[in-house]
Amino acid sequence: MKLKISHETVYRYDQPIRNLVQSLRLTPSVFEGQKTHDWQIDVSGGIKGPGFRDGAGDWIEGWTVRGPVDHVTVRISGRIDTRDMAGVLRGHREMINPLTYLRDSPVTQPDAALRELAGSVTETDPLALAHGLSLAIHERIAFRNGVTHNGTTAAEALALGEGVCQDHTxxxxxxxxxxxxxxxxVSGYLHSTIDGQAHDAAHAWAEIMVEGLGWVGFDAANKCCPDDRYVRLGSGIDANDAAPIRGVAMGTGAEDMDVMVRVEEIAQ
Structure with a gap:
């Protein structure tokens, strides 16, 4: 599938900030399932610093904005060709030992309910087990916007029975x-939901290390594995670790943020 992506994030401050430093994980991953063309990243008033590929294989760029400024806009645009790899992350180069991802963070710390749900999946084949775990989350957490927030934990989302893709993941x-x-x-973009409806937002899903296959993606929110509608940006222990934009603003004002993402299919 040929996709065109536009992504704009606007930060507004009620008092001008003195300086802003950002780390951007906004360049699509390099693997057999996607090939990027004409990818552009721009930060209004920004000075681009050095970029590097981290141990997880993600491309990171540093940007600095010198104030005083009362708003900063991060714009991304580009084209990408995607292939359906049945969720398998083939050809992706990284150096981190997979065992690193056995570590939990504060938002993924399990409680008794998560432990019980994990034990209820009885499949023994590694791939079937991964599918079973994803299905269990899909059935226990309904997709609903506005009921959780960035700091909602996995245990809280399960208890609530509702959430968004971040909570499912x-x-x-x-x-x-x-x-x-x-x-x-995993953070990225999704062209449409499983029923074909437009999905104009950033998206998230999990990758599970499956014996004999390596990393395989599972989107519990949409009850599927990533296919050619998905664009992979980067990964981490949790949403904060895999965030496309991380930064520090120097100032005393409050920050407000607006995000616009559009993923369009280009005619073949």
Missing amino acids: HALTALARLRGIPARY
């Missing part, structure tokens, strides 16, 4: 780790 990685399987959080 945190809960799924928690279940996999409880079963002794490395799992990580």
